[in-house]
Amino acid sequence: MQTLYRRLLGLMPRIGVQVTDLGPGAAVVSRRGGPYRGIRADKDTWVLRRAREGTGAAAGGGSAVRLGDTGALLLTEDADGPDERRLQLAAAEYLCTQHVTAMLELYGVNCVFDVGANAGQYARRLRRLGYTGRIASFEPTSQTFARLEEAAADDPDWRVFRCGLGREETTAEIHTGWNTMNSLLPASDYGKGRYGRFAKADTEEIRVRRLDEVMAEVLDGLPAPRPYLKMDTQGYDLEVFAGGGERIAEFVGMQSEVAVLKLYEGSPGMGEAVAVYEAAGFGITGVYPVTREATTGRVIEFDCVMMRADAAPVP
Known part of the structure; x- marks a missing residue:
């Protein structure tokens, strides 16, 4: 009750x-x-x-x-x-979404690429906070995609795609049964010690596409596109970013979940990821903790919001 x-x-x-x-x-x-x-x-x-x-x-x-x-x-x-730690992380998520919504408005974003959409939580938050532009959500696993498709069913400007994004067009095995943490990468020793769910070994074959190959389809019919790239792919964000090729320059902003403590084998550290994004012309506008170690207080992952300063509107 x-x-x-x-x-x-x-x-x-x-x-x-x-x-x-x-x-x-x-x-x-x-x-x-x-x-x-x-x-x-x-x-x-x-x-x-x-x-x-x-x-x-x-x-x-x-x-x-x-x-x-x-x-x-x-x-x-x-x-x-x-619980103070839980409240801090919930507040950080709230502040991050508020900040992202403000950046979308400031930069005139009219299409959000929601990569690693899970069941559509990110897109729903954007809608609740007033974003009315196009959303394209990508989720590769069958069960989760069914929930995403249902969430977007009544929103004509929210499109969903059953595929992952990566460096090349291919098929791959993704680890499933990890709830919101399904990944194309295996869990690290640190990750296995932190999350019992990583003991499961179920996989599913998925389609992987390049970001630059899907952009024409996503942006079709949109006048003067000003896209924003959100990535939450459990250690695979740099692979998604690489698949954008030269068309990454078309994005006015981006968001990536960057790791301080690695949950997945082969995933980049925060410094490596941010350096790649900065080299592509993006600058940090906000960094928000996603998960912490309860025993030490160390942050495991941050949501990093970055915008292309030269795409900002002229005052």
Whole structure:
């Protein structure tokens, strides 16, 4: 059964309040143009009210933290506080998506290449945050592609492709059963020590295409294309990037999951990957942690957002 907290979050968009769910017990809420109206709930949830100048926003039965001067609040349901590490990573995902959405708007992006789409989580987040342009999602495995196809069914400007992308046109065996971490690369010793799912050895044969070979199909009928490349391919991003050839220059921005601690054999380190992207003309605009070691606090992977400065609009 939903808590009153969860029900109230579901009702808030009806009164013009944007809600971004960060997972169990936490959410970010914001509204442009004006103060928050008083919203009351039973004592086992929270009471949200606009704070007076110089004071924090209060929430009975939980907490509300003002996020700088943005007008947004971070709400938590549990009075004892959620797991801080989990909350930090959820907040980083929220901030990354907000930043990406702002860059798409600033650079006039009208087509997002969503490579490593899984079930369409990334595309759905972009839609929730207001991106209305074309999306092309690539997912090679049969079961996950079926979920992606279903997610995109009612969105006429969201196209889905059942294939992976890489350095050359070929077929390959991808490791499956790793949920959101399916990869064309084998797990490293470090990865096996961290994730029990890597003990599974199931594979599936998939089609692999080059990025520059699919661009004409994806961009067909789009006037003055300004594409953005998002890659989340579990250690294979540089192979996807290499498959863009000279047409990489057409992308005004990109996003790659870069590794500090390698989960996959043969995957590049963060420094190597960023150097390749910078050599192609992209500059970092944001870096956000994706996963951490609970015992040491070390970041395992970052989402790295990069834009081509010479493609920015002239002020």
